[in-house]
Amino acid sequence: MVEGPTARAYSIKISNEFKDEVISEIFTRSKKVLIDIREIIGRKFSGATSLGKNILLFFEDIAIRIHLMLYGTIHIYRKNDELIKPKERARLIIIGNNKKLVVFNAPIIEINKKDFLIDNLRNTLGPDPLNEQWDEEKALKNLLNFPNEKIGVILLNQSIIAGIGNIIRNEILFRVGINPERKVSEISKEKLNNIVKIYYELSHEFLDLKLNSRSIREILMVYNKFNQSCKVCGNKIIFYIQQPIKRKTFVCSNCQR
Ligand SMILES: [Zn+2]
Structure with a gap:
């Protein structure tokens, strides 16, 4: 079960382990892709954070929002490692120069311009105690x-x-x-x-x-x-x-x- 602190712990782990990866390939089964997904290719992973129970990954001016709900998981592998589950079951795969990030079972994956995605999220969520804007x-x-x-x-x-x-x-x-x-x-x-x-x-x-x-x-x-x-x-x-x-x-x- 993902609560605010779980989402934040995930985002810190991803920030460390996927640091500086330059994206060469991306694949998702999500329908909530609101930009041309190919725009991510060539961009650098610039960090992750969380807002409420959402995990946010940044690729310069593009953001990916992941909500894991009950069963979602995120894994980081070396680029050539086997996945723990078949590729067909992944909801999102992001391949960088050394590593790949794979998300299984997450019901919500949204890909959008960073500013737009964050504004939308802030407008729908109440204050988050792990965020500097806690009120x-x-x-x-x-x-x-x-x-x-x-x-x-x-x-x-x-x-x-x-x-x-x-x-x-x-x-x-x-x-x-x-x-x-x-x-x-x-x-x-x-x-x-x-x-x-x-x-x-x-x-x-x-x-x-x-x-x-x-x-x-x-x-x-x-x-x-x-x-x-x-x-x-x-x-x-x-x-x-x-x-x-x-x-x-x-x-x-x-x-x-
Ligand atoms: Zn008691």
Whole structure:
């Protein structure tokens, strides 16, 4: 599952491993190619970053946006290495002078002019805590705009705050002590502000763990801990599927009200 920190960790790894490659061939199965794809040939890979759960690769003034959703993966090989899966199953292959970058199973791959792609993305996403344009007040304001939504539902809406996936959603709500079924209007402004601050801290902690090849499981308090004892009060953690988002939800009904 890709959340903001996973996307950022991928982008850092790609920036390092695919550095300075000059593109000689590109192939994609995506229909979202909004420029003449041959324009990438001869351009140099100029780095990668992430915005929300999107991974962005730059080739001078051209950008590729990749959203891995649940099953997508990105691999970098030496140019003549065999792929781990048949070439026909790749969604994107970019061949440089020494290495090749291959994406499997990613449902979204968009290729476009860099400025255009980034503007579009910024207009559709809420603030991202891993981005230098993170804006805590805007994130809080966005939440307050939806008083009738359940907090557990609204946190996954990428246009409100970007990068929150199901693990982070569960962990934030446990740490703030809020039941995911609570409506935004039932939560104090102070607690909503805590949600935003804790998201910022958690996303940086998750990213640090990933960059040091450690598991985020080390710091999880509720996610996937059904029937285990709450680390704060000792009560059993309950599990259900929250509607209408149909996502796995873990709660300590004593600590989260
Ligand atoms: Zn508890």
